[in-house]
Amino acid sequence: MKxxxxxxxxxxRQITQKKEKLKNFLKxxxxxxxxxxxxxxxxxxxxxxxxxxxxxxxxxNKKYSDIGYTxxxxxxxxxxxxxxxxxxxFADNLTRYEPLSAEDHHDHLIxxxxxxxxxxxxxxxxxxQDRVAEEFGFLAVSHKMELYGYCNKCKxxx
Amino acid sequence: MKxxxxxxxxxxRQITQKKEKLKNFLKxxxxxxxxxxxxxxxxxxxxxxxxxxxxxxxxxNKKYSDIGYTxxxxxxxxxxxxxxxxxxxFADNLTRYEPLSAEDHHDHLIxxxxxxxxxxxxxxxxxxQDRVAEEFGFLAVSHKMELYGYCNKCKxxx
DNA sequence: CATCTAATTGAAAATGAATTTCAATTTCCT
DNA sequence: AGGAAATTGAAATTCATTTTCAATTAGATG
Ligand SMILES: [Mn+2]
Ligand SMILES: [Mn+2]
Ligand SMILES: [Zn+2]
Ligand SMILES: [Zn+2]
Numbered sequence: 001m002k003x004x005x006x007x008x009x010x011x012x013r014q015i016t017q018k019k020e021k022l023k024n025f026l027k028x029x030x031x032x033x034x035x036x037x038x039x040x041x042x043x044x045x046x047x048x049x050x051x052x053x054x055x056x057x058x059x060x061n062k063k064y065s066d067i068g069y070t071x072x073x074x075x076x077x078x079x080x081x082x083x084x085x086x087x088x089x090f091a092d093n094l095t096r097y098e099p100l101s102a103e104d105h106h107d108h109l110i111x112x113x114x115x116x117x118x119x120x121x122x123x124x125x126x127x128x129q130d131r132v133a134e135e136f137g138f139l140a141v142s143h144k145m146e147l148y149g150y151c152n153k154c155k156x157x158x
Numbered sequence: 159m160k161x162x163x164x165x166x167x168x169x170x171r172q173i174t175q176k177k178e179k180l181k182n183f184l185k186x187x188x189x190x191x192x193x194x195x196x197x198x199x200x201x202x203x204x205x206x207x208x209x210x211x212x213x214x215x216x217x218x219n220k221k222y223s224d225i226g227y228t229x230x231x232x233x234x235x236x237x238x239x240x241x242x243x244x245x246x247x248f249a250d251n252l253t254r255y256e257p258l259s260a261e262d263h264h265d266h267l268i269x270x271x272x273x274x275x276x277x278x279x280x281x282x283x284x285x286x287q288d289r290v291a292e293e294f295g296f297l298a299v300s301h302k303m304e305l306y307g308y309c310n311k312c313k314x315x316x
Numbered sequence: 317c318a319t320c321t322a323a324t325t326g327a328a329a330a331t332g333a334a335t336t337t338c339a340a341t342t343t344c345c346t
Numbered sequence: 347a348g349g350a351a352a353t354t355g356a357a358a359t360t361c362a363t364t365t366t367c368a369a370t371t372a373g374a375t376g
Contacts, residue, residue: 032323032372054362068326073363089251091302093334094362109296120290128283129305136276137310138267144249145303147287152295190343190352212333226355231334252333317376324371329364336359343352 010099015045018084018099025082036067040075041084050088050096050117090117090146107144111151118151168257173203176242176257183240194225198233199242208246208254208275248275248304265302269309276309 010018022041026033043060044051057072076097079085086100090110105126109118125145133140149155168176180199184191201218202209215230234255237243244258248268263284267276283303291298307313 030323034324034372036325052362066326070326070328070364071324074324089247093247093251109291109294109298111296112299118294118296120294122286122290125283125286125290128280128286129303132278132280132283133267133305133307136267136278137313138269138276138305139308139313140267140305141270141307143303143305145287145301147291147296147298147301149291149299150297155295155297188352192343192353194354210333224355228335228355228357229353232353320373320375322372322374325367325369327367329366331364332362334360337357339354339356341352341354343350345350346348 010045010048014101015042018045022079022082022084031078036071037075037078039064039067040072041079044076044079044085044097045099048099050090050098052094052096056097091148107146109147109149109151111154112148113150113154116151116153168203168206172259173200176203180237180240180242189236194229195233195236197222197225198230199237202234202237202243202255203257206257208248208256210252210254214255249306265304267305267307267309269312270306271308271312274309274311 019038019041022037023033025031026037040056040060043063044056047056047059053069053073053076056076057067057069060067060072076085076087080087080097083102084100085097088096088098088108090096090108091112104121106119106121107125109120111117129143130140132138177196177199180195181191183189184195198214198218201221202214205214205217211227211231211234214234215225215227218225218230234243234245238245238255241260242258243255246254246256246266248254248266249270262279264277264279265283267278269275287301288298
């Protein structure tokens with residue numbers, strides 16, 4: 001099993017690369033590159049966590065108080081459509097975003113006490129999921145798997 | 159792998175049993191048995207599907223137009239707390255409820271075209287999930303696993 | 317560079333499911 | 347039957363998300 005551990009913010013190399021991808025996506029779709037989109041994407045990629053639009057907005061707002069919540073919200077949607085961000089909804093029913101690279105599919109362990117999110121990839125489970133789908137003649141496109149409980153830090157000192 | 163297939167509405171025997179359980183729960187908690195709770199529970203158990211409060215309310219309302227939405231909503235919460243109903247939120251972000259027996263944990267295949275929901279149980283996956291949690295020193299309490307795609311009927315005539 | 321058009325922006329309003337409030341009613345214990 | 351406490355249903359509220367709209371901006375064209 002591959003362990004991701006704590007999400008580390010990406011190197012500036014990858015960030016530059018991703019921002020290039022975004023630009024291409026925008027041009028392709030006849031959309032425009034703007035100062036706001038650029039700054040929001042930069043901050044989002046730099047933070048690199050599972051973050052809500054609201055949270056990202058607060059961060060952005062510290063540095064760039066002229067950028068509105070709506071634009072942050074819309075830019076996250078855009079990043080999602082362009083394949084640079086994944087949209088996630090965990091048990092608290094808030095929509096979160098995380099930077100996504102093409103091949104890094106993973107699932108989540110979510111601590112019900114401290115809220116920490118740990119990522120994992122378990123190919124054996126993925127294979128079994130495909131098999132289940134197959135047995136039902138179901139064409140699987142995506143899946144969602146989340147384990148809820150208490151993380152290593154929280155499980156003792158409850 | 160155990161196949162549940164289509165959820166069949168429960169026999170009147172099981173329904174009676176569950177309603178007994180509800181009564182016990184209410185008494186235990188110092189809550190009251192009411193005509194509304196009885197009727198809502200009956201209808202819910204009879205329908206036996208993954209249903210929203212709104213949908214259940216509409217059904218109830220056909221027969222008992224004096225029962226309000228709020229009471230349906232609250233009774234579903236109650237059924238959940240008493241262990242008779244499971245609360246589920248799939249990708250459409252609506253809260254659904256389904257009758258639940260103590261030991262029938264299962265996960266879901268959800269058709270993105272027709273919305274049909276198929277249930278399955280795959281113990282191998284469950285075991286692997288436990289192992290993943292263990293590797294992280296994570297104390298797993300519950301999990302959520304949903305496969306999204308196209309059901310047998312929908313995958314061809316798209 | 318100037319012009320033009322379509323896209324973008326940000327504030328405010330709208331949406332919609334979930335939840336809470338509150339006065340009237342009902343349950344059920346004594 | 348009496349009375350305290352729980353319940354009910356309509357309406358109001360909450361809160362994240364999404365949409366609206368008038369003003370601004372990007373960037374294509376000449
Ligand atoms: Mn993740
Ligand atoms: Mn189910
Ligand atoms: Zn924790
Ligand atoms: Zn289908």
